[in-house]
Amino acid sequence: MAGAGSRGRRRRGAGELESEVLAALWAAGRPLTPAEIRQSIGGGLAYNTVHTILTRLYDKKLVLRDAEGRRGAYRPARDAAELTAQAMREALDRGPDPLAALRHFVAGLSAEEERVLRKSLGDGVAP
Numbered sequence: 001m002a003g004a005g006s007r008g009r010r011r012r013g014a015g016e017l018e019s020e021v022l023a024a025l026w027a028a029g030r031p032l033t034p035a036e037i038r039q040s041i042g043g044g045l046a047y048n049t050v051h052t053i054l055t056r057l058y059d060k061k062l063v064l065r066d067a068e069g070r071r072g073a074y075r076p077a078r079d080a081a082e083l084t085a086q087a088m089r090e091a092l093d094r095g096p097d098p099l100a101a102l103r104h105f106v107a108g109l110s111a112e113e114e115r116v117l118r119k120s121l122g123d124g125v126a127p
Contacts, residue, residue, distance in 0.1 A: 017045075021053050022062065026080050031066040031073035 012020075024040040025032060032040070034050045041050075054074050057063040062083070066073035078086070088105075092098040109117065 017049075017053050018057055018062075021050065021057065022076055022080075022083070025063065025074065025076045031075040033073050037074075 020041045021037055024037050028036075028040070034047060034054055037054070038045055038047055038050045054063060058065060058074070062077055063074045064077050066075060076083075092101055095101045106114070106117070
């Protein structure tokens with residue numbers, strides 16, 4: 001079966017495991033060891049798999065190693081909103097017409113999202 005693991009588990013898509021690890025770190029609100037992350041996200045992952053993902057996230061500067069106290073613990077370098085904003089900025093920068101992409105994005109906002117955006121632009125500060 002395509003996309004399934006050796007025991008019938010669905011294979012995660014590119015970047016999905018990194019997102020799950022980051023989500024576990026954000027939810028914990030404290031540094032976690034690879035073993036704690038493995039337990040948090042479940043799915044029968046090997047410890048080495050989690051450690052490899054953490055190393056990749058560290059290399060991308062998305063997580064920090066906790067140098068004090070608990071050796072081998074990791075924490076997110078940015079909160080979820082900051083990371084999302086960075087991804088949006090990078091997506092705009094990659095396109096041939098960032099203004100057109102921004103117009104399309106804004107056209108798809110909910111009323112609440114539009115209200116927050118208008119307030120942020122009017123105040124000149126982030127929400």
